[in-house]
């Protein structure tokens with residue numbers, strides 16, 4: 095076994111810290127999750143489940159914090175995006191205001207696509223899918239039944 099403190103032994107391999115760092119999710123993987131959460135965020139709000147919409151907006155914020163760590167060159171743009179676009183979506187969720195939500199969500203999509211252009215990925219143009227996700231209860235009272243049955 096290596097005595098190099100920078101090497102980590104697993105049951106299958108011995109890896110350097112550099113190798114482990116290279117295996118962290120990159121921008122593409124993180125953005126795929128961001129797109130998924132942003133889609134669900136929109137339809138949760140449209141269904142009236144603003145708690146779920148806020149959950150997905152916070153998920154995007156958290157994914158983008160992770161991206162800022164692994165790709166610091168994006169940190170400044172991600173911080174501005176959080177302040178100018180995620181915060182208003184969260185405020186609209188808090189207020190349960192669908193009109194404000196739709197405006198803030200759409201503005202965020204435009205800003206994200208402008209950032210894709212800025213970073214040399216003009217061919218990545220995110221659009222909100224026309225269909226709602228079917229794996230989650232999007233109604234305002236989702237979870238009520240489960241909460242009631244626990245009493």
Ligand code: HEM
Pocket residue numbers: 120121122123125126128129132154168171172175202203206209210213215218220
């Ligand atoms: C809600 C906001 C956003 C959505 C929905 C979104 C969505 C996406 C999607 C779906 C991809 C393609 C992922 C794949 O490879 O499968 C992507 C890529 C990318 N996004 Fe975003 N994005 C958002 C915000 C941002 C922000 C704020 C930045 C700031 C720098 C950014 C920078 C990038 C970059 C650089 C790529 C290219 C990935 C690579 O180099 O591998 N995006 N985005």
